[in-house]
């Protein structure tokens with residue numbers, strides 16, 4: 029069902045709101061030009077008024093037009109993300125407030141590396157971090173020392189890397205402090221205890237050290253600061269740091285089997301290596317907390333330290349939600365046993381789902397309230413996972429995914445900003461109190477804290493303005509997220525109808541209940557028992573659904589994506605259930621055979637807010653299943669002969 033509240037939020041599948049966007053674009057372009065003229069109105073135009081009549085100007089304009097025409101023509105082969113026929117990857121139409129704010133800001137070209145280059149948009153970025161912090165259940169009051177801090181990144185990949193950097197800085201700092209041994213500070217008794225402090229205890233130690241420093245004369249303070257800096261892992265590098273501390277070994281990171289490949293990139297970049305990225309087994313597509321606890325007990329017995337455990341809120345391939353509540357409980361139990369590590373939630377995809385769980389006053393909505401709105405959503409586990417976000421140490425969330433904003437907008441948010449000084453370049457400013465404890469003043473030199481240098485202030489403006497027009501709670505932004513969940517529930521219902529309609533021709537299976545708005549679908553021709561044959565069938569179907577750079581986009585009825593399902597992610601029991609539902613012979617699932625070691629399935633991201641168009645009485649989801657039926661009926665005779673040949 030379409031929600032009238034969403035009508036002004038997007039340019040729209042038909043470009044319905046072109047008038048609004050055009051009005052805004054023209055208005056604010058003119059406004060920008062007046063601003064230029066009013067800077068020093070006494071400065072005359074440097075480009076002469078007759079310049080546009082010069083032959084070279086005209087030739088330039090002709091070349092420019094020619095190139096723009098060909099660019100514009102080429103872009104017509106872009107993927108039509110805006111359309112309700114696009115059910116593929118994690119992208120859809122752009123939120124109109126964000127698009128307008130980005131267009132408005134671009135000609136000012138602010139650089140959010142620091143306030144010198146972005147006096148306005150740097151504050152918008154810090155505020156956008158606080159908006160996200162509130163959505164996640166972190167403290168968002170900058171007057172409180174333990175307030176969260178968040179900033180934008182180019183995407184989730186860099187945000188995840190920032191989480192690794194911060195966790196390592198916090199883990200290794202107490203070891204450096206012990207090595208420098210400032211007097212009168214109660215320090216952990218040995219390197220092992222120092223390296224395995226819980227993150228919160230690490231922050232408290234850092235606070236004590238900062239207070240101690242403040243009590244010293246400036247010269248002594250500089251001396252101590254230099255001594256401790258000289259012992260930090262960031263100064264020494266991994267090799268020298270661990271050589272100096274033979275009690276310790278490089279820490280591992282625990283992430284579920286379905287974690288995004290940015291974690292592997294991050295481990296390589298950090299210098300820990302992929303070998304130190306350990307996969308936590310899953311059960312029913314979600315991280316298995318019992319297996320995590322077992323792994324942690326084994327690691328502690330082997331004295332292998334843990335940097336971080338990652339929980340995923342909305343996996344990239346399946347949209348499933350890990351039990352964040354169990355993971356933070358595990359962290360707290362381990363911390364009590366002297367085996368501290370941090371918990372990061374990779375919510376690059378699912379972060380904005382939290383909008384549905386928030387009241388406008390920032391409190392969490394009870395499960396029963398939400399259940400009245402949906403048929404099945406959220407599961408008790410999903411509700412508990414979102415409720416536990418506020419207890420994680422840091423979170424990645426991508427405004428350019430479920431935030432409906434233009435690319436170049438990921439975000440990293442940490443629960444307690446007091447760890448952030450550990451990431452700063454030029455440490456001598458850090459503890460000098462030059463920011464007088466003012467939250468905004470501290471982060472206006474943003475470039476010192478983040479991986480990137482120059483970065484787009486326009487992206488920050490887009491995120492901030494979107495969150496202001498559509499606050500991150502169920503009554504505002506959550507209206508959009510809510511529609512996507514309704515679409516998901518409609519998709520499941522129609523998948524069941526489709527299964528009934530195709531009985532005798534095709535086996536249809538939704539392999540696992542979705543936690544979010546991403547649904548997978550497995551199809552197998554009736555009578556086929558062979559995994560490789562089904563996979564070939566599904567790949568051909570996917571060929572009909574994917575972007576083909578050589579074809580006009582109109583040649584596609586629908587866009588979808590595919591993924592694969594492995595027993596490692598689903599668990600043996602669930603895999604057996606799925607094979608059975610599809611009529612497949614388990615003996616044909618061959619772990620070492622390419623093409624038969626997993627199931628190829630379709631993956632649908634149901635982000636478009638107009639999938640169920642009540643204005644025209646069209647369900648694009650129903651049409652999609654009609655399309656699938658037509659495709660399958662056309663393809664079946666060929667498939668039959670292949671599987672008959674395979675059987676013979």
Ligand SMILES: *Cc1c(COP(=O)(O)O)cnc(C)c1O
Nearest residue numbers: 183184185288290344374376377
């Ligand atoms: C998309 C995604 C990432 C990577 O984010 P980018 O913005 O593509 O860099 C990381 N983790 C998860 C779970 C994701 O879905």
